[in-house]
Amino acid sequence: MKSEIREILNASVKKLYSEEINDFDITRPKFKSHGNWSSNIALILGKELKDQPRKIAKNIVNEFPKKNWLSKIDIAGPGFINFFLTQEAQTEFLKSFLSDDFSFIETKENRKILIEYVSSNPTGPIHVGHGRGAAYGSALAKLLRLTGDKVVEEYYVNDRGLQTDVLALSVFLRYQELFDLRILFPSDCYQGDYIKKCAKSAKKYFGDKFMLKKDLKSQQSSDISLILEEIYKITPDFKELTDFCISYQMEEIKSILLKFKVEHESWVSEKSLYKSSKGSSLFETTLSELKKNNYTYLENDALWFKSSEFGDEKDRVLIRNNQDPTYFASDVAYHKFKFDRDFDQLINIWGADHHGYIARLEGALDALNLNPKKLETLIIQFVSLIKSGENISMSTRKGEFISLEELIKEVGVEAARFFFLARKSDQSLEFDIDLAKREDKNNPVYYIQYAHARISSLQKELLKRKLIIDNENGFKKLSKVLTDLEFEIINEIEQFQDVIQQCKKDLEIHPLCFYLRDLASKFHSYYNANKFIEDEKDLRDAKFILVAAIKKVLIQGLDILSINAPEKM
RNA sequence: CUCUCGGUAGCUCAGCUGGAUAGAGCAUCUGCCUUCUAAGCAGAGGGUCGCAGGUUCGAAUCCUGCCCGGGAGGCCA
Structure with a gap:
């Protein structure tokens, strides 16, 4: 219309x-x-x-x-x-709405889209901040797929660099403790209990292979690079332990994500960017192209990228003076790899702490003659957790992160996902744990699910009374028997596709959350004011068509959010 | 200092590609269960849209300046 x-x-x-x-x-x-x-x-x-x-x-x-x-x-x-x-015109669309799958929601574009999200370092458990990005990325992927796009969900694994060495070292030291060797544990190492768990697992896998025969000379210094240096010297197979730690952590992360209904189909290892196939690695090709285009220079034995020529506030190091590439250098190669795979659009979902990165990365793409406009980097702001009115969330300094696993244990997957998604992503989020745990109308998740459960229950009641809805008749009578409130609900249902299109355009999820809550609210009003299992057949048929349409939207909407639509509550 | 996100009801937030009378939820107050789920519903009160200018038929929305708050600014990742 x-x-x-x-x-x-x-x-x-x-x-x-x-x-x-x-x-x-x-x-x-x-x-x-x-x-x-x-x-x-x-x-x-x-x-x-x-x-x-x-x-x-x-x-x-x-x-x-x-x-x-x-x-x-x-x-x-x-x-x-x-x-x-006219009233007929207002109810008209319900017919196709109910008979169709959601094909009407598809747009013609059928783009190929890559969404990279979570990508948290395998050096520790995934925390609530990552959880927000995880919920967001997975929901966005679902929404875009529903509208006809081909979406690949990707996780970039930072499996090389100093942090992974520190991870391996931390596990190595805890591992020694399992053989009753007391070695000083430097404060720069990862402190969490998950390191001990990983060490135990390493012991099971490797036996005493990495057990130290004598004390480390460097341990007095607490200088991590010195300790690592010594360990490398006396333990030639140390890389095996590093690899073990990374895959151990990645398995942990994967299993939590799976619990959280997040499943990436593509995993790109940072290390793999340095593996050469047919002569040169992706990293080398990227780097030599930057050099060839004359956007690099040497200074203090380090290789710099002229990012300031692309609007960044200063130039950035690609290769350190110890010849080790920076994270940024890897990232440029990684993004070139994204472009190489021929997507129509690339979406990055990054934590707010990476914000300063965008300028230099886009600069690098520009320097590689790749169109930075193809890439959209969305920033997810921080999450703070509130419990009994108090802020219990993390402080980066102290390393006090609340893990996603703990949060799920506390409030459940459904509530956690909804609360993450119901807020505009580029705005910081106060996550009220008490509210998320409530099982009443104060909690929007329950409120929406309850609407669905009520409808299911109505339909069950029909069956119990051996009543069958005549859809044909229902459609015919619809416009004649309905009241204002019902037309309002029909309008609301019709708006579902507008909401979806809006979300798609803006790459946002929260409008859908608000919409579902509104629709549920209208249904609850409707439910309360009406009898549904009417004695009069025409009225009954018409009402149940409307109810079925509401249900259909609720199911589809919740499915995008990966939240259950329970039949019974 | 630079960049960035924000400031809308007591609280948490929508609305912001300019539109008609400013929108929800929570909280507060008043009602509604011998009817298919009260985990619900109906009603009421509550606003200088941070401040000041500008743009125009029209500004919460766009522009400029200022005030206040969060975050970010490594040869860490």
Whole structure:
């Protein structure tokens, strides 16, 4: 209906004024007295033509053909054109809505999209901040798939570099303790209990292979690089332990993510970027291209990238003076790898702490003649946890992170996902643990699920009473038996696809959360004010069509969020 | 200092590609269960949209300046 109105308006404007405008709106007005659809076309045109909007509106309305779905057109306020549909027209779409799968929601584009998200370091457990990104990325992937895009969900594993060495060292030292060797544990090593767990697992796997025969000379210094140096010297197979630790941590992370209903299908190892196939590695090719394009220089034995030429505040190091590539250098190669795979759009979902990275990365892409516009980096702001009114969340300094696993244990997967998703992602989030645990209307997750459970229960009751809904009859009677509230609900249902399209356009999920809550609310009102298992067949058939449509939206909406729609609560 | 996100009801937040009378939830107050789930519903009160200018028919929304708060600014990742 909306698109038909748009076409007619476009045509009449062309005819009347030989103008073409695209940026006018056709929206659902806030107030019922403003009709079912409303357009600001005359206001926009008024500006363009420097003429009175109301006058223009009048001309357009006079030009508007008679339609059987249209009951009235009004001009209101400064020049809005308001369309009032007939009752039949308002219920019309429900028919296709119920019979179709959600194919009507697909757009024609069918883009290939890569979403990289979570990508947390395998040096420790995944915490609530990552959890937010995880929920967001997975929901976005689902939403884009629903609208017809091909989506690959990817996790980038930082399996090389200093941090992984520190991980291995930490495990190595804890491992010695399992053989009753007391070795000083430097404060720069990872302190968490998960290191001990990993050490135990290493002992099971390697036996005493890495057991130290004598004390470390360097341990007095607490200098990690010195200790590592000595260990490398006396334990030639140390890399095996490093690899073990990384895959151990990755398995831990994967299993938590799976519990959280997050499943990446692609895992890219940072280390693999340095493995050469047919002569040179991806890293080498990337680097030599930067060099060739003359965007690098040597200074203090380090290789620098001229990122300041691309709007970054200063140049950045690619290769340190000890010849070790920086994380940034890897990341450039990784992003080149993303571009090489021929996606239409690349989406990065990063934590807010990576914010400063965007400029230099886009600069590097530019330098490689890759279009930075193809890449969209979304920033997920921090999560703070609130319990009994107190902030219990992490402080980066002290390393006090609340793990995602703990949070799930505390509030459950459903609530955790919803609370993460219900907030605009680039805004910091206060996660109220007490609220997430409540099982009443205060908790939007339960509220939405409850609406679904109530509908299911109604349908079960039908079966119990051996009543069968006649859909054909229901559709026929729909517009005749329904009241205002019911038309309002129908409007709400119809808006589902607008909400989805909006989310897709803005790469946002929270509008869907708000929408589902609103729809649930309308249903609860409806439920409370009505009897559904009516004695009168026509009324019953019609109402159950409406109820089935609500249910369908709730299921689909919750599915995007990966939240259950329980039959019974 | 630079960059960035924010400041909307007592609280937590939507709305921001300019539109009609400012939107939810929570909290507060008043009602509703012998009917298919009260984990629910109905109603009420509650606002200088941080401040000051500007742009125009029209600004919470766009521009400029300022005030306040979160975050980020390594040859760590």
